[in-house]
Amino acid sequence: MGKVLENKKVSKDFFLMKVEQKNQALMGQFYMLRAWEQYPVLSRPVSIYDRDDNTVTFLYKAVGKGTEIFSRLKKDDEIKIDGPYGNTFPYVEGRIALVGGGVGIAPLFYTAKELKKQNPESNITIYLGFSDEAVLTEEFKTVGDRIITNVGGFITDEINPEEYDAILTCGPLPMMRVLYEKGKDTKAEIYVSMENRMACGVGACLVCTCKTASGNKKVCKDGPVFPAKEVFYDESK
């Protein structure tokens, strides 16, 4: 059980919630969150926006019943927080692009921080794509060397994969697929963070299965991060 320290609205439907929770979570991991008893039945997988040893901050979009309940939580309210679960983004170095679409920008904030901490020489460009309103761009400026945003268009139009050694992305599947198609023949290593619907969060129920070049993978346990070429493989080959 965690305690809500802060839960603030940062746009029309995006919220940042800071929860008191001792943790050693890694960039790209997620927690299963729940602020109700039986209904909705399922807990909500939410990735880590930021963390320190005693707190975890989540960026979420109020889109359904569960996240709507989260949006009404107040300071000192209790929230069930199970995790951290899943694997991490790889510790890449050099010229790095982090590409997020919509609420998929969430895991990129702490990832940028960590990658910079690991190698201050790395140069990190963060691409943030939104459908109608840019969110948290000032905050992202504090963790990236360069921030590029796109509202209402395609963030993938803004990036030239040739410029990077590594590209880490999280967002809608079509966005990530376009990015992979653009970058697959360059030297950039591309990794995607998947957002499949989940139930158990720990690899027991197989509802979040992702078909990959090396067989079925559990997004919650084997992922959420996969090499893009594993996810967007050509089934005909």
Add this chain to the structure above:
Amino acid sequence: MMNQNSTLAVDFAGVVLKNPVVLASGTCGFGQEYGKIFDIEKLGGLSLKGLTLHYRAGNDGIRIWETPSGIMNSVGLENPGVPHFAEHELPMLKDYHFAKIVNLGGHSVEDYVKAVEILNDYDFDILELNISCPNVKGGGMNFGVKTEIAREVVGKVRQICKHKLMIKLSPNAEDIVSLSQMCQAEGADAISLVNTFLAMAVDINKKKPVFDNGYAGLSGPAIKPIALRMVHQVCKAVSIPVMGLGGITTWEDAIEFIMAGATAVQVGTASFMKPDIALDIIDGMQEYMNRNKLRDLKEIRGIL
């Protein structure tokens, strides 16, 4: 406080369960994942992820959808196949002392029979036969819908199965009472019910069903009252033990199923609310027995 004279232990078709609470097939994998999160040794048993003779990749598209008080799933029996399970997953459970229930589905009578022949050589407590699979050679209707079609698979498996045999009934059966009586007549040792209810959801923006297969299985608290009624009907109709399931979420739910006649219960969807919810159910049942000075669940089983 633990009452020394009171026990949750049950004899289920000759298999002693330390308590009557078992995790339902498909919700607990092969035990390893939850084993890292809570003490699964405290459970009465585990019904393992449903197997088929051969590896299955499972269904494409969305596999889970939330409904009011329930979930729909369309996993499509993704599993490593019986030979892989027998050599790799089953041995990982050897040091646990709960009842190990192996759940088996199939898409032809021949597949069921071949799979059982392999499983006969391995050590576990109960074979739970999932007859809610489409009979590919028989036009695609589920084996478990018509009693006479189910009879063929139950009868053939019974002839060769060396384990205790429990048939898992589908609530989509035309006549669940006659189905249960057939299972008893064919020599099954026990029955479990109910599997998920065939259900549907529509994505009104895409103007398509949510699930690639069109229909999916509904589980969770939404189905509990119907499952309870079916368990009651079946318990009245057969003398072999019944493992009741369908939306059990609280210890009160579990006691209801026992009063309806179930010898044991399975907990499925509720584990997604809280991974160790089955332990809460076990504790709640024990406290209920203590408060009511019950020494054995026999005293309340089938009293309705």
